[in-house]
Amino acid sequence: MLTNTGPVAKLYLSIIDDVIENMRELFSDEGLEDRVLDDLRHLWESKMMQSKAMEDFRKNSINSSNFVLQLPASYSQTDQEVTASVVIPASQSIYSFPRLKNNSDTLATFSLPAGLAYPVQIPAGVTLQTASGQLYKVNVPVVVTQAAAGQQPVSRPTQKVTEWREPAAPRPAAVAPNTTHPQEVEPSSAPAPSVTQPPQPNTNYVPPTEESSLPQQPQDPAADTLLLQGADSPEPEFRLEESEPSPQPEPMNLSMTASPCGQSLDFQTGTEETLTQTAPLKSRDVDDILKQVIEEEREKAERARSLTSAKTDSPSEAVLGLDLDYSYSELSDIVQLDGPAGNSDLEEEEGAPLDENDFLGIINAEAIKALQEGDGSSDGNSISSSSDGEGADELANVEDEDPLNSGDDVIEQDIPDLFDTDNVIVCQYDKIHRSKNRWKFHLKDGVMCYGGRDYVFSKAVGEAEW
Amino acid sequence: MDSSNDDALDIIITNVVATFRTRCHLNLRTIALEGTNVIYKPEVGKVLMKLRKPKITASIWSSGKIICTGATSEDEAKLGARRLARVLQKLGFKVRFSAFKVVNVLAVCSMPFAIRLIDFTKKNRPIASYEPELHPAVTYRIKHLKATIQVFSTGSITVTDNSNKDPKAKCRI
Numbered sequence: 001m002l003t004n005t006g007p008v009a010k011l012y013l014s015i016i017d018d019v020i021e022n023m024r025e026l027f028s029d030e031g032l033e034d035r036v037l038d039d040l041r042h043l044w045e046s047k048m049m050q051s052k053a054m055e056d057f058r059k060n061s062i063n064s065s066n067f068v069l070q071l072p073a074s075y076s077q078t079d080q081e082v083t084a085s086v087v088i089p090a091s092q093s094i095y096s097f098p099r100l101k102n103n104s105d106t107l108a109t110f111s112l113p114a115g116l117a118y119p120v121q122i123p124a125g126v127t128l129q130t131a132s133g134q135l136y137k138v139n140v141p142v143v144v145t146q147a148a149a150g151q152q153p154v155s156r157p158t159q160k161v162t163e164w165r166e167p168a169a170p171r172p173a174a175v176a177p178n179t180t181h182p183q184e185v186e187p188s189s190a191p192a193p194s195v196t197q198p199p200q201p202n203t204n205y206v207p208p209t210e211e212s213s214l215p216q217q218p219q220d221p222a223a224d225t226l227l228l229q230g231a232d233s234p235e236p237e238f239r240l241e242e243s244e245p246s247p248q249p250e251p252m253n254l255s256m257t258a259s260p261c262g263q264s265l266d267f268q269t270g271t272e273e274t275l276t277q278t279a280p281l282k283s284r285d286v287d288d289i290l291k292q293v294i295e296e297e298r299e300k301a302e303r304a305r306s307l308t309s310a311k312t313d314s315p316s317e318a319v320l321g322l323d324l325d326y327s328y329s330e331l332s333d334i335v336q337l338d339g340p341a342g343n344s345d346l347e348e349e350e351g352a353p354l355d356e357n358d359f360l361g362i363i364n365a366e367a368i369k370a371l372q373e374g375d376g377s378s379d380g381n382s383i384s385s386s387s388d389g390e391g392a393d394e395l396a397n398v399e400d401e402d403p404l405n406s407g408d409d410v411i412e413q414d415i416p417d418l419f420d421t422d423n424v425i426v427c428q429y430d431k432i433h434r435s436k437n438r439w440k441f442h443l444k445d446g447v448m449c450y451g452g453r454d455y456v457f458s459k460a461v462g463e464a465e466w
Numbered sequence: 467m468d469s470s471n472d473d474a475l476d477i478i479i480t481n482v483v484a485t486f487r488t489r490c491h492l493n494l495r496t497i498a499l500e501g502t503n504v505i506y507k508p509e510v511g512k513v514l515m516k517l518r519k520p521k522i523t524a525s526i527w528s529s530g531k532i533i534c535t536g537a538t539s540e541d542e543a544k545l546g547a548r549r550l551a552r553v554l555q556k557l558g559f560k561v562r563f564s565a566f567k568v569v570n571v572l573a574v575c576s577m578p579f580a581i582r583l584i585d586f587t588k589k590n591r592p593i594a595s596y597e598p599e600l601h602p603a604v605t606y607r608i609k610h611l612k613a614t615i616q617v618f619s620t621g622s623i624t625v626t627d628n629s630n631k632d633p634k635a636k637c638r639i
Contacts, residue, residue: 466503
C-alpha cells in the first residue's frame, strides 16, 4: 500500500518544480524577486509535507528510533482526546498512547519504533528522551518531524508563545519549529527550528540556564499565541515573521525535529503560565489542525495562486516579511484554525475541482462510501441560487394539494448526514454501470485522497452497492 | 377455474407509480450536480433521483413533471413524492406540490393451482386475449374497472390498475 507513496511524492514534487519554473519568468516580469518564488516553493512543499497526504519521501533515511517516551504518572488524566487524534495523522504511527497507558500507570517508557514515519504527534505531558539521553518534557502536544541531515539551525529567537501555523513547517527537509520558551537547539547540525517573534530579535541558542528567565518574557503581547515558523537552513536569513498574533488563541502544536543524525534538541517547554493558558485549547485545536492538515494538500494549488497574487502586492524586501504574513493570514483565513471544520471548506474545495474539471467525470468518493455503507449522503448544503422561479403560471385553480408548508408538515428528508468523509477521487471515467442498486465503475487517470493520503492511478475499477 | 374463489389469497402490491408536478421549471443540471443520489441522463433529458426511505425512484423532467415509481403503497408514494419535492425545494427551486396522481398500481398474487390458459381464454373470449408468441400470459382486461390482469399458467397473476385500491378487489373476482 505504501508503495504508492513514493511515486506520489515524486509526482507532486515534479509538479511543484514545473509550476515554480514556469512562474519564474512571470514573477520577474512583475518585478518580484526570485526570493519570493523560492519562498512560495518552500511554503508549498512544507504544506505538502505537513498535510501528510503522502509519505515524506525522505522518511527512508530515518534511522532507528531516537526517542524514548516517558509518560508521566499523571498522563492518564490529560488529553485523552489528544491521544486519539495523535494516532491519526502520523501515517505510519504504530504506537498508540492509550495502549501505553494500560501498561503502566507511572512512568512508561516507550520507544518509537524504527522506521516510524515522521511527522509524529505527541500529546502533552510526555517526556521525551532522545537516543543520546537528552530529556525533554513536553507540556503541550508536540509534532515531531524529521529534518534532513546537515541542517543548520537558524537563529532561535527567544521564545514565546507563538502561533502555530500549519503551513509553517518549512521545507520538507527542514523542520519544525518550536515553541516557546525555553527551547534550546544545540548548535550542532541539528535541524533548524526557528520561531519568530515579531518584536524579538533573533537571538541564537538561548542557553538552558536562561530558561527560567525566559518564561517571564513570554508574557508579552504575543501572550497566548504560539507562533511556530520554520526556517530553512539553505536560506539562513529566510525567516517567516508573523507580525500579528492572531487574536484567537492558536493551537499549540509544537513540532520538534529529530534529525536523523540523532542530534538532540533540548526542549524544556516551560513557562507554565503561558502554556496553561493555551492548554485547554489544545485538545480542541489539535483536532481542528488535523482536519486542516488533511485538507491542506488539496488547497495547494489554490494557495499557490492566492499566494502569487498576494505576493504581487509589495515587491520590496522589507515588506516581504509582511507580505508573507499577509499570505499567512490569508492562509489562515483559508484554513480554519479554530471552530468547527465545517462543511463549507470541504464543499469549497470540491467546488473548485468541479469547476476545473467540468469535462471530466468526477466521482465523489463520498458517494462511493455512501454507496458502500448504505447510507444516504448529506443533502445539498449549498443551496443553489439558480432557483428557476415560476413563470406567470399563477393558476388560481391550483389543486388543493399544493401547500408544501415549507417543510414543516412535509417530512424533512431524514438524511443521515453521514460522516462527512474527506475521501475524494477526482478522475475520468471509462464506464459507469448500474444494475438495480449495484454499481460498477471503470475509472482512469485519477488522484484520490483516501484516509488523508494521496494516491494516483491510471486505472481503477470499483464496485459498490447503494 | 375461471377465477379464484379463495378469499384468503395474498395479494401484494409491488409497485405504485405516481406523478406530480412542481409547477416550476427545473434545472436538471443543478439537480444533477448538487442533489444526492441522482443519475443524470442528458440523452433522455431527465434526472433519476432515488430515495432510500420510501424506496422510490423518481424521474424528474425539466418541465417540472415528476414520475415517482417503486413505492409499495399509495400512501408511501405520496410521502415519497412530497419528500422529493422537499429535496428540490432545498436545492433552491420554487416547487409547489400539485397534481399528485397515482397512475398505476401493480399487484401480484398467486394461485395455488395451475391454470390452463387456452381453456381459460376460450371461456372468456371477448375479455381475455392470449398471444402465446407475444407473451406467455393471458391478458384479461376489465373495462369498467380499467384494470388489466395477466394470468400465467403457473397460477401467478399480476394486476395493474389505474384506479385506486381496485386491484385488491379485482383479484377477488
